[in-house]
Amino acid sequence: MEMRQLSHFVAVAELRHFSRAARQLHLTQSSLSASIRALERELGGALFYRSTRRVDLSEAGRALLPAARRALAAAEEGKDAVAGVHGLLRGQLTIGAIQTLGRIDLGRVLVRFHRRHPGVTLRLHHAGVATLVDETVAGSVDVAFVDRPLGDRGDQVDEHPLGSEVLVLAVPSNDPLAALRQVRLTDLADREFVEYRADSALRARIDAICRDIGLRRRVCCETDVMTDLVDLVATGMGISLIPQHAVRSAADRVTAIRTDPSIPRELLAVTAADRRPTPAAAALLALVGESVNALP
Known part of the structure; x- marks a missing residue:
């Protein structure tokens, strides 16, 4: 069994198509098919079920795929390790x-x-x-x-x-809070918040701190893009607890304020x-x- 054959097998398995795999590997389709057939003969069974429209892995093919990927990855790791010894x-x-x-x-x-x-x-x-x-x-x-x-x-x-860093409260620059150097989080219960995605570690950290101090935030909008969140704060949609560096690109529109308690990250x-x-x-x-x- 050769690494070349395993790479051919993995390409077909991932693309589920012989002609597309051949193009990716810069081979003719006949050469690729011959390589797979030789591997199947060596292993003693079909690796794919072929039809005119699609290619599916056989049970043997499904068993081989993880091992083939590991073998190829190990080979690449070996090449990289030797190159690293030589400083390249x-x-x-x-x-x-x-x-x-x-x-x-x-x-x-x-x-x-x-x-x-x-x-x-x-x-x-x-x-x-x-x-x-x-x-x-x-x-x-x-x-x-x-x-x-x-x-x-x-x-x-x-x-x-x-x-580590400390999160800040981001508010529109024309918001009354913008005149403060520090704000108590418990004073924000009546404000609406724009929040980062609910499944993020950042959000989990914020939620934990607010839960500990008894602050139930009123969330009016969620987004999974930080730049969008900052833009929403700038337009007055709500305020937000975010990393300070995220405010820098909008420093003329958004003000960053320290919080009490602080929220480390x-x-x-x-x-x-x-x-x-x-x-x-x-x-x-x-x-x-x-x-x-x-x-x-």
């Missing part, structure tokens, strides 16, 4: 991140990383904390930048602390606990650590 990083680095990382300028860090390691292709995607933790544990994300709480699978990741990177970070992931974590340590 290569391959792909998949990064997950929540939308608001506060003091961490991830975009600038990634630019610096690319200049140092141009052989690594970066893939960045955003999601909620629980999803990013799940993806990190599963191996589809190499390193994720998140905040607490981590969710049900938090015990399956290694944590790399990145510091811990930032961290996570990697899978059952395997070492890839050389590229380790290099990125080191670079982020440098950036965080350089902050005032």
